[in-house]
Amino acid sequence: MSGSGEGAESIREVLQLQLRNNFKQYAMFIALLGIWLLFTILTGGIFVEPRNLTNLFLQASHIAILAVGMVLVIVAGHIDLSVGSLMGFIGAIAAILQVNYGWDTPMAVLAALVVGALVGLWQGYWIAYRGIPAFIVTLAGMTMFRGALIAVTGGATIAPLRDSFRALGQDFLPRFFTAGTRNGFHVTSALVAIVFIIGYLLMDVRRRRASMRYGFRVLPRGLFILKLAGASAGIALFFSIMIFYRGVPYSILLIILLVLLYTFLTNNTVFGRHVYAIGGNREAARLSGINIRQRTMMIFVSMGLLSALSGVVFTARLNAAAASAGNLVELDTIAAAIIGGASTLGGEGTVFGAIIGAILMASVNNGMSLMNLSADWQMMFRGLILLLAVWFDISSRQRSAK
Numbered sequence: 001m002s003g004s005g006e007g008a009e010s011i012r013e014v015l016q017l018q019l020r021n022n023f024k025q026y027a028m029f030i031a032l033l034g035i036w037l038l039f040t041i042l043t044g045g046i047f048v049e050p051r052n053l054t055n056l057f058l059q060a061s062h063i064a065i066l067a068v069g070m071v072l073v074i075v076a077g078h079i080d081l082s083v084g085s086l087m088g089f090i091g092a093i094a095a096i097l098q099v100n101y102g103w104d105t106p107m108a109v110l111a112a113l114v115v116g117a118l119v120g121l122w123q124g125y126w127i128a129y130r131g132i133p134a135f136i137v138t139l140a141g142m143t144m145f146r147g148a149l150i151a152v153t154g155g156a157t158i159a160p161l162r163d164s165f166r167a168l169g170q171d172f173l174p175r176f177f178t179a180g181t182r183n184g185f186h187v188t189s190a191l192v193a194i195v196f197i198i199g200y201l202l203m204d205v206r207r208r209r210a211s212m213r214y215g216f217r218v219l220p221r222g223l224f225i226l227k228l229a230g231a232s233a234g235i236a237l238f239f240s241i242m243i244f245y246r247g248v249p250y251s252i253l254l255i256i257l258l259v260l261l262y263t264f265l266t267n268n269t270v271f272g273r274h275v276y277a278i279g280g281n282r283e284a285a286r287l288s289g290i291n292i293r294q295r296t297m298m299i300f301v302s303m304g305l306l307s308a309l310s311g312v313v314f315t316a317r318l319n320a321a322a323a324s325a326g327n328l329v330e331l332d333t334i335a336a337a338i339i340g341g342a343s344t345l346g347g348e349g350t351v352f353g354a355i356i357g358a359i360l361m362a363s364v365n366n367g368m369s370l371m372n373l374s375a376d377w378q379m380m381f382r383g384l385i386l387l388l389a390v391w392f393d394i395s396s397r398q399r400s401a402k
Helices: 002-021 023-042 050-075 083-099 105-128 134-153 163-170 187-213 221-243 250-268 270-280 282-287 292-318 329-339 351-370 375-401
Strands: none
Touching: 023 351, 050 083, 050 163, 050 221, 050 250, 050 270, 050 292, 050 329, 050 351, 083 105, 083 134, 083 292, 083 329, 105 134, 105 163, 105 292, 163 250, 163 292, 187 221, 250 270, 250 292, 250 351, 270 282, 270 292, 282 292, 329 351, 329 375, 351 375
16 A cells, blocks of 8 residues: 555656646647637637648748747847848749749759858857847848848749749648548558657657666656657647648658757757757856857857748748748747747757747637738737747746746
């Protein structure tokens, strides 16, 4: 009886520790589910149809790509206000190279990435080596790149793009297996989902064994199995939304690969540990020998590359470049990162959380559009969500400090 009581007490302590350490993530999931439920009711079920949710993911793709980079920026204690203008500007460059100069898709995308890296170097230089606050540098960049976008487009729409370019933002994985399948079920995407579930299970089991080998505290076996089952069900549910429509879009597959890459980068590399150390305590990071200038430069080069990639995906999805592209995108990107758990004070945040934040912001935009709310109301609600997200971050920090 005593052993049973001790076991129950241990499980209770583990659950309390998990809840305390992951409070923001759980709150974020609850908020996302609440928003989905609300819009499902208000739209008569249209919101949760596979077609609409797949379109929602496509609409969120360029924000999600930017949010991956914005997490590193915010974790390091900075901010980037230029991402929307830069995204539109680089997307326009790629479109002009295709439409006006006949460049093929790989070369246009490569040129866009090179421009993004150079812009990241430019902004990172002023922030890291000249000591100008990132807020000022990127605010200047936002104005400059918006003007450059208007200049290169001449206020006109640049279209149409090649099919291979457009596929990056609009097309889906092909159906390699069709015989004997019922209409609406995408076998190729189902196989991709199975691969990701197996990969997740293997990595989590391996991580648990490594933690046990080094004497770190791990979840009890029963709770660990329950966690694996819940996460696998979540992955299956996410993919099933697209499997029962037209399959997994290329842009979503790209985001998944970026999440895996940047999650590994932040959790398993020296660079990632340095970024969190800089954001957590800049002076301590400096005294421990971290090259803060170099790391800051790399963070903004990363942000420039992802802004370019986002611009390519956004332009491909619209099949055109326009002078209005990227307007207020920085608002949704920053909100996505903060809603996903990135702290405005630095040192805290996850790539996966930023993706969930991007989906939440896209859900709000999509739901309001389905309800035919005017643009002015949509802008007011988006601003309110950002304000509430920052308030939640600050209040949760104050609670944990007590």
